[in-house]
Amino acid sequence: MASSSIPNVNVMMDKVKVSASNLFEQIEALGELSDTTPPSITRILYSENDVRARDYVKSLMVSAGLVVREDSLGNIYGRLTGSEDDELSPVVSGSHADAIPHSGKYDGVLGVLGAIEALRAIRDSGLRLKRPVEALMFTSEEPTRFGLSCIGSRAMCGRLDAGYLNSLRDANGTGFLEACRGGGYCKDGATTAEVLEASYVPKGGVHAFVELHIEQGPMLEDEGLDIGVVTAIAAPASVTFDFVGNGGHAGALLMPYRRDAGLVAAELALSVEQWALGTKAVDTVATTGVLQVYPGAVNSVPREAHVEVDVRDIDEERRDGVLSSIIRSAEVIARKRSVEMEHKIVNQDPPAPCDASVIDAVQESANELGLTSRRMVSRAYHDALFMAQIAPTGMIFIPCKGGVSHRPDEFSSQKDMENGVRTLALAMIKLAGVAETCDQEGKEEL
Amino acid sequence: MASSSIPNVNVMMDKVKVSASNLFEQIEALGELSDTTPPSITRILYSENDVRARDYVKSLMVSAGLVVREDSLGNIYGRLTGSEDDELSPVVSGSHADAIPHSGKYDGVLGVLGAIEALRAIRDSGLRLKRPVEALMFTSEEPTRFGLSCIGSRAMCGRLDAGYLNSLRDANGTGFLEACRGGGYCKDGATTAEVLEASYVPKGGVHAFVELHIEQGPMLEDEGLDIGVVTAIAAPASVTFDFVGNGGHAGALLMPYRRDAGLVAAELALSVEQWALGTKAVDTVATTGVLQVYPGAVNSVPREAHVEVDVRDIDEERRDGVLSSIIRSAEVIARKRSVEMEHKIVNQDPPAPCDASVIDAVQESANELGLTSRRMVSRAYHDALFMAQIAPTGMIFIPCKGGVSHRPDEFSSQKDMENGVRTLALAMIKLAGVAETCDQEGKEEL
Numbered sequence: 001m002a003s004s005s006i007p008n009v010n011v012m013m014d015k016v017k018v019s020a021s022n023l024f025e026q027i028e029a030l031g032e033l034s035d036t037t038p039p040s041i042t043r044i045l046y047s048e049n050d051v052r053a054r055d056y057v058k059s060l061m062v063s064a065g066l067v068v069r070e071d072s073l074g075n076i077y078g079r080l081t082g083s084e085d086d087e088l089s090p091v092v093s094g095s096h097a098d099a100i101p102h103s104g105k106y107d108g109v110l111g112v113l114g115a116i117e118a119l120r121a122i123r124d125s126g127l128r129l130k131r132p133v134e135a136l137m138f139t140s141e142e143p144t145r146f147g148l149s150c151i152g153s154r155a156m157c158g159r160l161d162a163g164y165l166n167s168l169r170d171a172n173g174t175g176f177l178e179a180c181r182g183g184g185y186c187k188d189g190a191t192t193a194e195v196l197e198a199s200y201v202p203k204g205g206v207h208a209f210v211e212l213h214i215e216q217g218p219m220l221e222d223e224g225l226d227i228g229v230v231t232a233i234a235a236p237a238s239v240t241f242d243f244v245g246n247g248g249h250a251g252a253l254l255m256p257y258r259r260d261a262g263l264v265a266a267e268l269a270l271s272v273e274q275w276a277l278g279t280k281a282v283d284t285v286a287t288t289g290v291l292q293v294y295p296g297a298v299n300s301v302p303r304e305a306h307v308e309v310d311v312r313d314i315d316e317e318r319r320d321g322v323l324s325s326i327i328r329s330a331e332v333i334a335r336k337r338s339v340e341m342e343h344k345i346v347n348q349d350p351p352a353p354c355d356a357s358v359i360d361a362v363q364e365s366a367n368e369l370g371l372t373s374r375r376m377v378s379r380a381y382h383d384a385l386f387m388a389q390i391a392p393t394g395m396i397f398i399p400c401k402g403g404v405s406h407r408p409d410e411f412s413s414q415k416d417m418e419n420g421v422r423t424l425a426l427a428m429i430k431l432a433g434v435a436e437t438c439d440q441e442g443k444e445e446l
Numbered sequence: 447m448a449s450s451s452i453p454n455v456n457v458m459m460d461k462v463k464v465s466a467s468n469l470f471e472q473i474e475a476l477g478e479l480s481d482t483t484p485p486s487i488t489r490i491l492y493s494e495n496d497v498r499a500r501d502y503v504k505s506l507m508v509s510a511g512l513v514v515r516e517d518s519l520g521n522i523y524g525r526l527t528g529s530e531d532d533e534l535s536p537v538v539s540g541s542h543a544d545a546i547p548h549s550g551k552y553d554g555v556l557g558v559l560g561a562i563e564a565l566r567a568i569r570d571s572g573l574r575l576k577r578p579v580e581a582l583m584f585t586s587e588e589p590t591r592f593g594l595s596c597i598g599s600r601a602m603c604g605r606l607d608a609g610y611l612n613s614l615r616d617a618n619g620t621g622f623l624e625a626c627r628g629g630g631y632c633k634d635g636a637t638t639a640e641v642l643e644a645s646y647v648p649k650g651g652v653h654a655f656v657e658l659h660i661e662q663g664p665m666l667e668d669e670g671l672d673i674g675v676v677t678a679i680a681a682p683a684s685v686t687f688d689f690v691g692n693g694g695h696a697g698a699l700l701m702p703y704r705r706d707a708g709l710v711a712a713e714l715a716l717s718v719e720q721w722a723l724g725t726k727a728v729d730t731v732a733t734t735g736v737l738q739v740y741p742g743a744v745n746s747v748p749r750e751a752h753v754e755v756d757v758r759d760i761d762e763e764r765r766d767g768v769l770s771s772i773i774r775s776a777e778v779i780a781r782k783r784s785v786e787m788e789h790k791i792v793n794q795d796p797p798a799p800c801d802a803s804v805i806d807a808v809q810e811s812a813n814e815l816g817l818t819s820r821r822m823v824s825r826a827y828h829d830a831l832f833m834a835q836i837a838p839t840g841m842i843f844i845p846c847k848g849g850v851s852h853r854p855d856e857f858s859s860q861k862d863m864e865n866g867v868r869t870l871a872l873a874m875i876k877l878a879g880v881a882e883t884c885d886q887e888g889k890e891e892l
Contacts, residue, residue, distance in 0.1 A: 100743035216698035250733035250756040251826040252662035266712035287696035289744045297546035298735045298754040300852040308744040310696040380697040406746040
């Protein structure tokens with residue numbers, strides 16, 4: 001697949017007018033739909049604010065002139081038809097709008113609202129593309145509610161087992177299907193297997209996928225660059241641990257008699273760090289992001305502890321080695337403290353290389369728009385990781401302030417967002433092919 | 447103060463019929479008023495279930511023929527008048543009915559319902575005492591909601607500062623006075639200072655205080671004894687720590703750039719254990735009962751951590767040394783990891799010796815009832831610790847299964863509860879003095 005050549009990009013892109021201020025206002029508006037007070041954003045899968053966010057996204061799609069459809073999991077598509085709509089599969093761009101507790105406004109949201117804005121600008125320009133183009137909002141990229149990330153994109157590429165999904169419970173013990181119905185989806189009595197089947201997109205069903213995202217790292221800002229052209233997505237794995245000791249009264253249970261599950265968790269967290277540092281590779285990261293002790297009272301020895309560990313690397317073998325070492329350490333620590341242990345590998349996905357066709361389309365677009373760029377690896381987890389299994393895939397990064405994300409002070413400037421959305425629009429145009437130019441004037445100049 | 451002599455205990459105690467099965471049923475009924483599913487008990491200060499528990503306790507007091515009154519904090523008194531009611535201060539017995547998350551049915555509850563049962567049995571026997579006797583339910587012995595234990599008894603003995611109490615917030619940011627109003631108390635617009643003043647009991651206002659409680663340790667069960675005669679209550683202290691690091695995405699924030707607040711908390715928890723073990727004294731205990739990380743997502747480096755540590759010892763100086771060492775360690779660990787730290791000593795109370803008059807009354811009662819017993823130290827924190835500042839105070843322990851408490855499987859047998867309540871009833875009779883014996887028959891036999 002080669003990208004279509006666009007005779008006069010400058011003339012065409014003068015018509016495809018991306019509005020960074022509209023996008024900024026929409027990001028602010030979506031930020032208001034949060035369980036915590038903005039700029040701290042908390043938007044959990046199928047919660048009231050998630051449902052309101054979905055309504056807002058659909059309203060923006062409609063305003064942009066896109067045809068909206070949803071699958072039974074709540075993956076939301078907004079489609080702009082192409083001149084060869086019946087014959088050709090779509091070029092798709094999207095991301096997610098759920099947000100982990102106390103995070104920021106841009107992670108994911110930029111890629112959803114940015115794709116809608118790109119398609120709106122293309123449509124309003126009068127430009128007619130050969131292929132259909134779609135803006136997509138994925139369901140639950142973040143693992144907050146069910147401990148599993150990228151539920152929507154896993155389902156789309158057929159990498160989600162119904163039995164496994166049924167086995168998941170949220171913190172209140174609610175199962176996935178019940179939660180899904182609570183969000184207004186799969187209300188027709190379908191089984192989990194049927195819901196997954198209905199969300200599945202066969203290989204070839206998407207011509208190309210490209211995701212716009214904030215970098216979530218400091219590289220672009222540090223080097224003063226506009227655009228990151230992503231060449232691969234690092235391989236993530238996560239594992240949960242549950243420990244059960246004896247517990248008891250903090251005054252009455254003397255030290256020699258304690259089997260403190262909280263201290264097992266504490267030792268494990270320090271061990272996780274040591275194993276990550278132990279590879280001496282800058283690309284190895286391991287994090288104890290969840291550490292909970294029960295009953296969680298100052299005067300009670302922790303009887304139980306729940307720990308969730310995330311390990312990533314661009315080298316799959318090295319990552320799997322760290323993961324195994326962490327699990328072995330947990331076993332040793334739990335045995336030493338006579339605490340019971342269970343663990344579960346939640347996900348251990350392979351890394352995804354991006355496709356040359358999409359990398360090239362993004363790189364050419366950035367170049368033609370006069371933007372500075374560099375090739376880079378995505379160290380964070382994205383729906384693109386799974387889309388890569390069914391379609392040629394790429395990503396576009398823009399700088400974010402201080403490289404921070406998953407925090408309330410997460411920030412990207414309007415200028416950077418505009419650069420990203422323009423690059424996305426042009427890359428989608430290249431990937432979808434041009435049927436008719438913007439208007440008579442543009443056509444003459446081409 | 448010497449205990450009154452009782453000419454014929456056997457005859458009198460044949461009339462003072464304690465019903466262990468009633469008590470057991472009442473404990474089960476109170477256990478149903480829980481935010482978690484029994485036998486896991488969670489009953490938080492001024493919550494809906496706490497208020498329902500209060501109503502239940504008051505109904506039992508009324509059924510037992512006691513005159514009920516409440517102070518503005520919700521300390522609940524049930525009074526049986528004495529023959530010299532106007533001249534003599536009361537003998538009081540009581541405990542608490544709040545329960546830390548996921549704890550059991552007996553801690554505290556035995557001392558409240560046991561005192562009511564003791565007074566009911568005395569009243570129904572026809573025995574008339576010289577002094578009034580009171581069953582008392584204290585407000586918030588457990589520190590769950592505001593991080594401070596024994597709020598009711600601290601207020602009663604004048605050891606609670608209004609400014610400090612006003613500074614406390616629960617997990618939702620609610621202040622004490624607002625929470626108190628939510629529970630149905632202090633609705634008259636009173637200030638915190640006025641509320642505390644109205645709960646205050648001056649020295650001499652209570653003739654003697656005795657608290658019945660499960661041991662919360664294994665000693666009585668291990669030695670096959672019926673009753674623990676408490677001679678002193680160990681000195682507790684607690685400190686909270688808040689850490690703030692940088693946080694960020696678990697994939698994107700590389701190891702060298704992390705200032706992980708969760709790992710500071712983990713190191714601190716292990717240091718707390720080391721300092722406790724370091725005294726080589728069996729009586730030193732230190733516990734990290736609360737360890738929370740934020741945002742608490744598997745794919746997010748912990749930006750903040752909150753830790754609560756409890757330190758106890760029967761030697762106040764040694765305990766204070768361990769507390770200081772823990773705070774110094776926290777400072778060193780936080781500095782090493784470039785994480786900000788704040789700490790606050792929540793309480794640091796002196797130990798309380800029990801009064802010889804109450805110890806003797808309890809010891810004599812156990813002996814006269816033919817029960818086996820031993821003298822012992824209470825390592826747990828009780829309202830008796832504060833009552834000791836305004837009245838001669840003692841405690842009665844009964845065995846609990848496996849020595850466990852603050853757990854759903856906390857358990858004491860009906861026989862052990864009966865032994866405890868009979869010992870309590872007789873000790874209260876001795877401390878209050880007998881005006882008239884149970885009935886003509888009893889009187890003749892005396």
